[in-house]
Amino acid sequence: MTKTIMLQGTGSDVGKTVLVAGLCRLMSNRGVRVAPFKPQNMSNNAAVSDDGGEIGRAQWLQSMAARIPSSVHMNPVLLKPQSETGSQIIVQGKVAGQARGRDYQALKPKLMGAVMESFEAVCAGRDLLVVEGAGSPAEINLRAGDIANMGFAASASVPVVLVGDIDRGGVIASLVGTHTILPEEDRRMIAGYIINKFRGDVSLFDDGIKAVHGFTGWPCFGVVPWLKAAGRLPAEDSVVLEKLTRGGGKALKVAVPVLSRIANFDDLDPLAAEPEVDLVFVRAGESIPADAGLVIIPGSKATIADLADFRAQAWDRDLQAHVRRGGHVIGICGGYQMLGARVADPHGIEGNIREIEGLGLLSVETQMEPEKTVRNSQARSAIYDVPLEGYEIHLGRTIGPDCVRPAVIIDGRADGAVSADGRVSGTYLHGLFTSDAYRAALLNSFGIEAGGQNYRQSVDRALDDVAAELEAVLDPRWLDSLMP
Known part of the structure; x- marks a missing residue:
């Protein structure tokens, strides 16, 4: 039977995509037959899967991390924003129509069948599925008909690990706040949490771990430092473009x-x-x-x-x-x-x-x-x-x-x-x-003379480096529990 784990974030851009990719490579390095899955993605950064349909490029990268061919089933619902209020809807790799935000909320329950069908397809022949959520489960105004976070986790009986971004500040409040506002049935799905993007001496967060446990009872599965190798991986969201600064003095x-x-x-x-x-x-x-x-x-x-x-x-x-x-x-x-x-x-x-x-x-x-x-x-x-x-x-x-x-x-x-x-x-x-x-x-x-690097090999090495960093900081007992 395929084991599953789902990484959900306390917010957007907390680093779920890189962590899923890193876990896929880590487990692949251990000989585990692992695959990525994201029920719903919203991105104009798309890829053509090996079976010929559109998926998010993040899932394409994660399949590369898992060392397996990419499939439309790894990202069964892809939303490609065309305006401030509407998106093109891709279902299992093919265009299924367009919808404005409010209309899509009504459409979501009808898409759960395709999501679960794809989930079963990706599970077939795999030891482990690493699932990535979208946005945050704390967006309880979107909980009805949800297919991206707790709605999927509950339907598929997948345990959830929350990811909090300490670099943006307020990580204790975001974790405890998520615990506070989730309904009890969703709260029970959460197995623990990971702190991501930590800079400096990790021991400084020991009291933070105690505080989160006191409020929530959740165990911490690791404090992940700022992953330098992640900077060598393709980014998923255009939000990263807002953070880039100009260089200078180059040819x-x-x-x-x-x-x-x-x-x-x-x-x-x-x-x-x-x-x-x-x-x-x-x-x-x-x-x-x-x-x-x-x-x-x-x-x-x-x-x-x-x-x-x-x-x-x-x-x-x-x-x-x-x-x-x-x-x-x-x-x-x-x-x-x-x-x-x-x-x-x-x-x-x-x-x-x-x-x-x-x-x-x-x-x-x-x-x-x-x-x-x-x-x-x-x-x-x-x-x-x-x-x-x-x-x-x-x-x-x-x-x-x-x-x-x-x-x-x-x-x-x-x-x-x-x-x-x-x-x-x-x-x-x-x-x-x-x-x-x-x-x-x-x-x-x-x-100008090029740097002489093999770009694809450099991405592959970056995935190995991310996996090695995760193996060094994540709770080994938790990692072992994911093994077949």
Whole structure:
């Protein structure tokens, strides 16, 4: 019988994703047949699973940690925000519709069947399932029909470990407060808690552990320090972009406008790891730096809305000035669509705006189409003639004169476009910079030598490092209890 444990947080961004990944790798290193599972995720950072559907990239990373193929069943419900109030709903890898927040609350109970079906599918043949919650179980206003936290835990009879983030402060209050407001039946599901992101002398929290136990009776399964290796892993949520600061003094500055509905921003992680690259995320209200050598327009969940916002930030003028100075531009997926002359949406897929003028840096036009392209792809750079491996997740078809100069060849077909002067290019292929050969060729075109690292191997080593750190600080009796 498959053992299960569910990590829920006292709030969002407490580090559940990394802890689940670390536990998956730790148990895999012990020879346990382990798998990750997240009933409901909300993220525009999506991946194409090995069985061909959309899941959160966090679950893709966690499957890598577990050393198993990824599956749509590891994240049966994925919400991809398209506006402040509504999201696209992906169920078991496929688009199932759209819903506003209030409408989705009414829809949730109908999705529990798919969640439980996927749960059983992932459990099959596994010794251990490590489940990740979403947000916090303390959001009791959302408890009715819940499929993400205690609603799932109760339905599947999965014991819960609470994760508290001490770095943000108030961790004792957040743990005790969660205990206080949970109904008794949910409180009984909690087996203990983990303190995460601790800095300094762990013994200073000994009295804190006693205090939490006095209020709740819960055991502490470990105090996890700030995991340095976690910084080498792809981040799940765009909230991390708000915490990044500018570097300086490096050979190439790469500027990335942070679109309001930015998607798949982990495309940029391999560039951020390059020692001679200063990756600058340009936030709302800021200008694209004039000394940038390359501007990358990333993916977007709502191309038309983000294109309108791009102009509202005056980034279109910054980008035109960048190109006049001889700068280079790369657009990925939605960013590629923005670079063209026009984006049309005759079916109203993205909203009420049926057509918008593009940035005009590529002689192409895009028309949104109802059918979504979702696939893993083998490719080759038509610019540098080096192998690529990535994935496509997009709506729309892009055509025009500049497509005679494709950026990449995907599974034998031309994709993307390159301007006549070669300084502006776009493609639908995500994962472009993950190719060590492509990254090296790109940097060489700027007169820079790449760092020579194998990016995928560096992520794998980071997972091992996180696992080793967790094994050193988590309660060994608790870890042993998870063994088959």
